[in-house]
Amino acid sequence: MLDLLTERFSKSLSKLRGVRKLTEKQVNDILRDIRMALLEADVDYDVVKSFLKKVRDRAINEDIKNKLSPADSVVLTVYEELTSILGGEKADLKRGVVIFVGLQGTGKTTTIGKLANFLKNQSFKVAVSSTDVRRPAAMLQLQRLAEKVGVPYYSFDEASPVEIATKALERAKKEGVDYLLIDTAGRLHIDEELMEELKRIKEAVKPSEVIYVADAMQGQEALRALKAFHESITLTGVILTKMDGDARGGVALSVKEAIGVPIKFVGVGEKLEDIEIFYPDRIAQRILGLGDLQSLIEKAQQIIPEDEAQVLATRIMMGEFDLEDMLKQIRFIKSMGPLEKILGMIPGVSAELKNLKIDEKKFKKTEAIILSMTKEERRNPKIINMSRKVRIAKGSGTSVGDVNKVLKEYEEMKKMIKRLKGMQGIPKLPRFPF
Ligand code: GDP
Numbered sequence: 001m002l003d004l005l006t007e008r009f010s011k012s013l014s015k016l017r018g019v020r021k022l023t024e025k026q027v028n029d030i031l032r033d034i035r036m037a038l039l040e041a042d043v044d045y046d047v048v049k050s051f052l053k054k055v056r057d058r059a060i061n062e063d064i065k066n067k068l069s070p071a072d073s074v075v076l077t078v079y080e081e082l083t084s085i086l087g088g089e090k091a092d093l094k095r096g097v098v099i100f101v102g103l104q105g106t107g108k109t110t111t112i113g114k115l116a117n118f119l120k121n122q123s124f125k126v127a128v129s130s131t132d133v134r135r136p137a138a139m140l141q142l143q144r145l146a147e148k149v150g151v152p153y154y155s156f157d158e159a160s161p162v163e164i165a166t167k168a169l170e171r172a173k174k175e176g177v178d179y180l181l182i183d184t185a186g187r188l189h190i191d192e193e194l195m196e197e198l199k200r201i202k203e204a205v206k207p208s209e210v211i212y213v214a215d216a217m218q219g220q221e222a223l224r225a226l227k228a229f230h231e232s233i234t235l236t237g238v239i240l241t242k243m244d245g246d247a248r249g250g251v252a253l254s255v256k257e258a259i260g261v262p263i264k265f266v267g268v269g270e271k272l273e274d275i276e277i278f279y280p281d282r283i284a285q286r287i288l289g290l291g292d293l294q295s296l297i298e299k300a301q302q303i304i305p306e307d308e309a310q311v312l313a314t315r316i317m318m319g320e321f322d323l324e325d326m327l328k329q330i331r332f333i334k335s336m337g338p339l340e341k342i343l344g345m346i347p348g349v350s351a352e353l354k355n356l357k358i359d360e361k362k363f364k365k366t367e368a369i370i371l372s373m374t375k376e377e378r379r380n381p382k383i384i385n386m387s388r389k390v391r392i393a394k395g396s397g398t399s400v401g402d403v404n405k406v407l408k409e410y411e412e413m414k415k416m417i418k419r420l421k422g423m424q425g426i427p428k429l430p431r432f433p434f
Pocket residue numbers: 103104105106107108109110111186240241242243244245266267268269270274
């Protein structure tokens with residue numbers, strides 16, 4: 001999914017790695033790469049144009065986030081704007097009647113089955129029904145899917161589409177259903193009769209959602225049909241199917257910006273489980289190859305409260321970094337989970353580094369040694385003489401050699417940290433010498 005974009009974006013942004021000062025030419029090169037990548041991925045032309053304008057304006061005007069390096073700022077701006085065109089916030093599926101519309105063969109019926117399964121697994125009471133009276137095979141397909149998922153399929157003989165929808169709603173109310181998913185007729189092309197039928201169904205059941213099911217593989221064509229449906233019956237959301245088969249992802253990047261309707265889910269395969277909530281921020285991160293940047297930010301905020309991070313940052317800047325601070329840093333990193341995972345979350349960390357195995361046992365040992373010191377020793381490591389070292393080694397179940405190593409590492413870190421500038425907000429993690 002979106003492999004092509006991810007490849008192009010990561011390649012382009014990797015040129016910025018380690019760059020301390022950005023020239024205008026570099027910014028222009030990056031923007032040109034991004035433009036090419038987006039067009040190649042079949043993103044709507046107007047969407048590409050407005051996206052690039054926003055990134056360029058911000059890159060020039062904001063002297064962005066003065067806390068970050070210029071290169072990181074560009075990456076972050078691209079990330080934020082990408083998240084925004086993908087829809088910004090995740091869009092929920094409102095409880096009530098959900099009508100599914102779209103052309104034939106896009107995966108509408110399969111998607112209703114997947115969604116029924118997804119909602120049922122979240123402990124919602126779900127029921128499904130079909131108003132596609134002209135295609136008995138399509139109704140049967142949904143009935144089979146409902147059986148497989150284990151949710152009721154409401155059928156009413158000899159009824160018109162509007163009658164089916166109305167009766168299904170009455171029954172759903174009686175049975176206390178959270179979500180009633182209604183399939184509608186699919187056609188090969190948009191026609192007036194279909195639109196009229198959909199309008200009447202909509203009028204009769206006043207749905208909480210009208211979801212358009214679009215096939216991502218159809219590219220710009222899907223976008224055109226989507227627009228026509230939206231103009232005619234006003235949609236509340238989109239589900240993009242066959243994202244597993246579409247490496248380009250142009251539709252995913254165009255829908256919100258071009259039509260103004262959020263994507264709520266994506267289909268990523270033919271099986272019942274192959275449906276995912278559409279998270280704009282996570283998709284943006286995936287495209288940029290940034291790992292899980294957002295989770296990193298959230299985690300960092302949870303673990304070190306802003307003021308404590310600030311105090312630590314100021315102490316470090318003043319060169320007051322002591323062993324207590326080192327302990328805090330170790331715990332900070334430890335509380336975020338396995339280190340390899342954390343590295344994967346940090347933007348700009350190369351693939352080789354992400355695969356690096358880090359010795360967490362050594363972290364534990366260092367922590368034990370520092371914990372065996374007195375407060376005074378941690379604050380003023382200079383007083384740690386030989387007899388204190390012996391005591392610390394005993395207390396932590398290590399050797400004097402180990403204690404010496406930690407003290408040496410502390411000295412190295414202190415030196416390195418002195419050179420670190422601009423630590424504000426989320427502390428930049430100093431590179432540990434081990
Ligand atoms: P409908 O006519 O819109 O109801 O389409 P169907 O639900 O019958 O689906 C048409 C075809 O698309 C079927 O072969 C499905 O298995 C397939 N399909 C649906 N969703 C996906 C998806 O997310 N990924 C893939 N690879 N195939 C899908």
